Amino acid sequence: MKVGDLVKYIHEGQRDILLGIVTGEYTAYPDEGPYVVRYKNVMWIGQDGIRPINIKFLEVISESR
DSSP states (O other), X not given: OOTTOEEEEOOTTOOSOOEEEEEEEEEEXXXXXXXXXXXXXXXXXXXXXXXXXXXXXXXXXXXXX
């Protein structure tokens, strides 16, 4: 998953299809170790703003070139 990829938000109970574009990386503290949580900044289509989302809730629909 990299900048420019089209992603879909996947989560239990999610009924609406939410698509967005990955705009960057975001790492929650700590930066290293077994408890690091990786996020991607995503600009959602049809919504304002960019939000960090845990990568376990994202599925790549189309890869950027």
